[in-house]
Amino acid sequence: MAVASRATVTTRQTKKSLLIVEEKGGGDMHKSKICIRCGEEKPLDEFYAHKRMADGHLNVCKSCVKLRMGRYRKENIERIREYDVKRGKTERRKKLRKFCTSRRNHEVENYQRCHNAIMRALKSGKIVRPEYCEVCGKKCRTEAHHKNYDESLRVVWMCRTCHANYHTGKSEQAELTRKIVDSIFEKMIS
Template identity: 30%
Template sequence: MINCKYCKTDKPIDDFYQSSIRKYGKSGNCKECIRARVRANRADKIDYYREFDRNRANLPHRVGARKEYAQTEQGKERHAAGIRAWRSRNPAIYQAHNMVNNAVRDGKIIKPSQCESCSDETSLHGHHCDYNKPMDVMWLCDPCHKQWHRENEPVYCSELKAS
């Protein structure tokens, strides 16, 4: 048994992390206390850690590793599983997307060539401001679409009714 220097309780040796500089080869604080301090530190400095995580995820070797993984059989399976999970969690949104795609395919909705916000001629996303009106879409480029979501919240519905 070792006494934790933080919570002052005696705990088994297995409840401590390895340490090369401490007696018994274990750290002075138990795993539980260390984890609690790490969680509290992250909560106190959440903005810093979110920015750190974002920057770390965008490092070239990490982006490359994700792209390589996406090309593997396991990566393709995980991607497909993620899509299936999203569709099962968001059936009304998925149905609205399908309705618009089918209407564009059938010529019932004409997809414009320019973004409605910035008039950029690039690939466009059909954006729903209100999922209760699935055929009412704005055609936005990717940057404008992301900007819209940063500034607004779409209206979701519990049950999508066919219009």
């Protein structure tokens, strides 16, 4: 059973009426809202939160906002790039960049040395970047994964997805990726 209620929102320019549809089913109440751009009824989690709105959410759904922002970015790309360059030069951003770099270097002392060694070896032809991920077999631009930064050229070549799974994944697939990578490193040693 769906119950519709109207909330009247007063803005500076106009007085708008907003339709909030509440569905009662199985004891739960699911709230949805109608987007003022596309006119579709969508659940509230499809709208960005906004504390100044009557129901706490924007009147435009996330997909319409993303479309609008994409168009705006294409139309104003030079202006946006100029702004990004200026923002990157602010004192706050410089401090943040310095902090993040020093933190990463502190956590992994030899990271940069290993990265540079791989890049030099690739450039000189000492090693060749494979076209396929050693974990899942997908054809892509592979990334070098070091198990131990003391051995700069001993790497497993992975696709971006497998590499991210190895480091941050908590799923069964991530565990499987770690086991596969560990077995590849064990084969390299023996």
